Amino acid sequence: SEFTRAALKETSALRELDLEDNRLDDEGALALAQGSLLASVRHLRLGYNDICDEGLCARKRFSAMRISAFDDDLFGAASYARFRVRPGEDASCLNLYQAKNPKLLAPEPGFLADGRFSFGRTLADTEAEVANPWLLLDRQFDDGAVPAIADATSLAYALHLSVGDDFVVNRESDNPITLRIVAALTDSIFQGELIIGQRPFVRLFPEHEGYRFFLIDAPADATAGVTAALEDRLSDYGFDVTLASDQLAAFHRVNNTYLATFQTLGALGLLLGTFGLGAVLLRNVLERRRELxxxxxxxxxxxxxSRLVLVENGLLLFGGLAAGTVCALVAIAPAWLARGGQFPVVSLGGLLLAVAAAGLISSLAATVVAVRSPLLAALRSE
Structure with a gap:
């Protein structure tokens, strides 16, 4: 311990200290945590040492001193993908306005080769591009347009574009850049950005150097540790980690809000329509009292x-439900086939049964009223 203190007196001006694989034991870790020897150190590497349970209090001391003391073997199971970034407007549904100059990302070549994420419509021509649409970012157009990839949701509802359309960035500058949408991602975490290749990015935006956006793939049991370690070690650089599930949930909350609004309006219309259906069937039977x-x-x-009236109204009711259901399925078929998902058989079937039951009950109630009405009075008017 005395040797450790003496050896570390000269480290008072260091920001980072690497003590990996130095046979540091619990006693040495405790000695290291005492006093003010590490006043300026912010990043301390202690991996591959002999620090056991008794050294946990030393780690807590490091944490209290705001010193990162995580083992580097924590990151061994994680993989990383780096992106160059040109700042810009958010192109997702979280932005209430249409993005005129959206944020641009450029992944490293290794990310393109991995072929991750799922795609919807693309401009793929070759088998390689069909198998991995990320390769479309390497395509070159005769008119100088830069291939770009965007999320299908942002493309349709935020940018109002489709695959094959052009989008101009830096429109008001002396050097406008035309981006051509070559593929659309399906429900991805890239709803706020447009993605272009690294080579055109470096050529068009040389002032934006380095990598400032990262995708980190870590095992589920190590996610919390990797997140805490990265935010702690890179706190001086403003590094912030967001879980992909949280990012998608933020996008989905906006979509679900719109869906809930339209579902509420649809439910109100269905309720009014059901009452209207009952009123029409009731009036139809009452107007036929003389005939009955x-x-x-x-x-x-x-x-x-009663059986005659119920059969007549049932034919009209179920015929109308069948026609309406077919029209609705035809209307939603393109979106459902493009996005996929599970068809709501149970909820849709329950809704149709509820409407049918409301119509039959209305017909039955009207028939009972008509049958129980005075027979002679109805015949005199007939």
Whole structure:
């Protein structure tokens, strides 16, 4: 311990200290954590040493001193993808306005080769591009347009574009740049950005050097540790980690808000339509009281008349439901086939049954009223 203190007296001006694989034990870690020897150190590497349970209090001391003391083997199971960044406006649904100059990302070549994420529509021509649409970012156009990839949701609802359309950035500058959408990602975390290749990015934006956006793939049980370690070690650089699930949830909250609004309006319309259906069926039966009274006078009993009215109204009711269901399926088929997902059979079936039940109950109630009405009064008017 005395040797450790003496050896570290000269480290008072260091910001980083690497003590990996130095046979540092619990006693040495405790000695290291005492006093003010590490007043200026912010990043301390202690991996591959012999620090056991007794050294945990030393780690807590390092944390209290705002010194990162995580083992580097924590990052061994994680993989990283780096992106160059040109700052710009958010192109996702979180932006209430249409982005005129969106944020641009440029991944390193290794990310393109991995072929991650799922795609919708693309301009792929070759088998390699069909198998990995990221390769479309390497395509060259005769008119000088730069290939770009965007999320399908942002493309349709925020930018109002489709695959194959052009989008001009730096429109008001002396050097406008035309981006051509060559592929659309499906429900991805890139809803706020446009993605271009690294070579055109370096050529067009040489002032934006280095990598400032990272994708980190870590095992589920190591996610919390990797997140804490990165934010701690890179705190001086403003490094902030956001879980992909949280990012997608933020996008989905906006979409779900719109869907909930339209579902509420649709439910209100369905409720009014159901009451209207009941009123129409009730009025139809009441206006036929004289006809029904005549049927009873010639020998039909109340049960036969009720069955006749229910069958007539049932044919109209189920015919209307079938026609409406077919029209609705035709209307949503393109979006459903493009995005996929599970078809809501249970909820849709329950909704149709509820409407059918409301119509049949209305018809039955009207029939009961008509059958129980005075027969002679109805026949006199007939």
């Amino acid at each position: 009274a005549l049927l009873r006078a010639v020998g039909y009993d109340a049960r036969d008349v």
